[in-house]
Amino acid sequence: MEALALLEPAATRVRDPLTGRSAWLAGLVQDARIDGDTLRFVLAVKKEHTPDDRSRMREALLRNLVERGWNGEIVCTVRVEGVAATGAAPAPGPAHGHDHGHNHGQARPAEPLKGMSGPGMQPHGGPITKSMPEGVKRVIAVTSGKGGVGTSTVATNLAVALARMGHKVGLLDADVYGPSLPLMMNLHARPIGNDKKQIVPLPSHGVKCMSIGLLVDEKEPVIWRGPMVMGLINQFLKEVDWSDTDWLIVDLPPGTGDVQLTMIQGVPITGGIVVTTPQPVALLDAVRGLEMFKKLDVPVLGVVENMSWFELPGGGKAHPFGEGGGARLATEYGVPLLGQVPLRESIRAGGDAGRPAVLDGDTTFQAIAQKVAKLA
Numbered sequence: 001m002e003a004l005a006l007l008e009p010a011a012t013r014v015r016d017p018l019t020g021r022s023a024w025l026a027g028l029v030q031d032a033r034i035d036g037d038t039l040r041f042v043l044a045v046k047k048e049h050t051p052d053d054r055s056r057m058r059e060a061l062l063r064n065l066v067e068r069g070w071n072g073e074i075v076c077t078v079r080v081e082g083v084a085a086t087g088a089a090p091a092p093g094p095a096h097g098h099d100h101g102h103n104h105g106q107a108r109p110a111e112p113l114k115g116m117s118g119p120g121m122q123p124h125g126g127p128i129t130k131s132m133p134e135g136v137k138r139v140i141a142v143t144s145g146k147g148g149v150g151t152s153t154v155a156t157n158l159a160v161a162l163a164r165m166g167h168k169v170g171l172l173d174a175d176v177y178g179p180s181l182p183l184m185m186n187l188h189a190r191p192i193g194n195d196k197k198q199i200v201p202l203p204s205h206g207v208k209c210m211s212i213g214l215l216v217d218e219k220e221p222v223i224w225r226g227p228m229v230m231g232l233i234n235q236f237l238k239e240v241d242w243s244d245t246d247w248l249i250v251d252l253p254p255g256t257g258d259v260q261l262t263m264i265q266g267v268p269i270t271g272g273i274v275v276t277t278p279q280p281v282a283l284l285d286a287v288r289g290l291e292m293f294k295k296l297d298v299p300v301l302g303v304v305e306n307m308s309w310f311e312l313p314g315g316g317k318a319h320p321f322g323e324g325g326g327a328r329l330a331t332e333y334g335v336p337l338l339g340q341v342p343l344r345e346s347i348r349a350g351g352d353a354g355r356p357a358v359l360d361g362d363t364t365f366q367a368i369a370q371k372v373a374k375l376a
Contacts, residue, residue, distance in 0.1 A: 007032050007041060010064035012227040017053050018046065022227075023061065030079075037072035039065065046081045054078055130268045135243030136170065138270040138376055139250060141263060141298065146285030147254040150306035151275045152180045153347060154365075155251035157356045158273075161369035163206035164358065167246040170201060170208040172236055174263060175253035176222055176229045179213030186354025187214060198241040205359060210240050226258040233262045247376075254285070256292045264296045271301035271376045273338065278305060278325035290333050301375045302336035303329055304368060307343040336375070339368040 011024035019026050023043075032041040043061065045054050058076055065074055132139065142158070144151040152175070159171040173181035182188065185204040191214055194200050201208040212222060212232065224232075242248060253259055263269070272293040276286035286303070293300050305326025309317040320343070330337040341347070341364050350357040358365040 006039065006065060006068065006070055007061075009226045010061055010068055013064050013230075014057055014060045016057070018048055023057055028057070029061070038075055039070055039072060040075045040077070042077045042079050044079050044081065049080075054080075130266060132268055133237045133240075133242045133245075133248065135241070136245045136248045138246065139248045139267055140301070140372065140376060141250045141252055141260075141269050141272045141293075142275060143252040143260065143272060143289045143292070144254055144275045144282075144286065145256065145289035145292075146276075146282050147178075149275055149277045149282050149286075150341070151254070152184055152251050153351050153356075154273070154275050154304050154306060154341070154368075155249050156181070156184045156351070157347075157358045157362070157365035158369050158372065159207045159247070159249040160205045160356045161358045161366045162247050162249075162373065164366070165369060165373065167373070168244055169206070170210070170242050170245040170248040172240075172248060172250045173209070173211030173213065174233060174236070174250050174259050176212050176224065176232060176259065177253065179211045181209055181211035181251065182213040182218070183354060184351045184356065185209050187211075190214060194241055196241070198239055199236075200241050204354075205356065208242070208245065210236055230258050230262040233259055234266060237263075237267060256288055260292060261296075264292075264298055269298045271372075272298045273301050273304060273372070274329075275304045275306055276326055276329060277307045278319065278322040280322070280325065282321075283325050283329055286329055290329070290335075294333075300333065300335045301372055302338035303333075304338050305340045308340035310343045336371065338371050339364055341365070 007029055008024055011029045012022045014023040015021070016023050016026040016028060023029055028044055030042045030044045032039070034040070043054070043058055045057070049057075058078060062074055062076060140158075142151055142155040152173075156171065159169050163169045171181065171185070173179050185207070187202050187204050187209060189202060191199050191202055191210070199210065201210040202214060203209070216222065250263060252263065272289075274286050274289045274293070276282045290300060290303075292298075303326050307321050308326070309319050309323070312318055326340060327337050344357070344362075346360065347357040347362065350360065350362075356365075358369075
């Protein structure tokens with residue numbers, strides 16, 4: 001793996017307080033190389049950068065690199081313009097180093113870096129400034145932590161169910177790499193702009209919809225790095241005409257990465273919904289989604305268990321994916337079980353045909369929407 005391929009996305013998320021640009025575009029990250037299991041680079045700061053500026057940027061760079069999967073040692077040398085380098089500052093890896101650049105010559109063990117920047121901090125260490133998309137009253141984030149459990153099915157049916165209750169609803173497909181909204185909401189046109197230079201979301205089944213799938217050919221892969229994805233998500237939140245929207249339902253991609261962090265740190269999320277199937281392998285990932293919401297101070301509205309059972313032709317139920325997993329997860333975290341969705345062919349067929357099952361009388365999603373409306 002090339003050093004620059006690791007450093008570019010990590011440094012793009014770190015702000016230079018002098019210029020307001022990312023540390024990458026400001027040219028602060030230099031001389032990157034990989035020596036065995038050690039990633040080495042220089043943080044080239046200016047005299048105008050305060051010691052606090054330097055420390056925040058350095059710590060954010062190290063944290064971002066660890067979050068992006070680098071498991072080896074990291075040696076960051078801070079070099080002040082016109083001044084001799086302050087020394088190498090190793091970050092934790094398999095072998096922990098010492099920090100000689102920020103401790104006035106007294107070495108101390110490097111502290112382990114844990115998880116994300118925290119609920120109140122940007123990757124560059126400054127305070128988070130959240131703002132609701134213009135015209136939106138509530139934002140509901142639907143996540144799973146794992147692909148293939150039906151997050152998009154839940155999100156689309158929830159949006160349509162809320163619209164059928166008389167609410168004004170928007171649906172944002174935040175899965176940039178695998179958009180499914182155009183198919184599931186039967187949308188084939190391209191969005192246009194308005195006189196405010198905003199993108200106008202497309203209407204379907206009473207819901208205003210936006211997805212990268214509406215802007216590219218359905219067979220065209222989106223081969224983007226993290227910063228481009230984060231930029232698109234911000235554009236969908238800030239530059240789409242969501243005016244007069246009671247509920248904006250956001251269908252998040254699987255996992256707990258850039259998209260989720262961009263969304264949660266940029267918008268005051270009203271509540272999060274976690275989708276899972278009953279089987280243990282799905283529950284493991286659902287736990288990560290719950291923990292993400294918890295760590296980033298997002299209220300969890302509850303858990304939706306999808307594919308809960310199969311209704312047998314002669315009566316009774318079969319449980320191909322296990323039984324009761326969603327209920328156990330909800331109990332463990334002290335959140336409501338919003339509903340259990342059976343494994344029905346009509347639900348699958350409705351998604352494939354662009355006609356969510358709630359439109360044809362499926363009461364399960366309508367009941368979930370009613371609970372969400374009361375909780376949020």
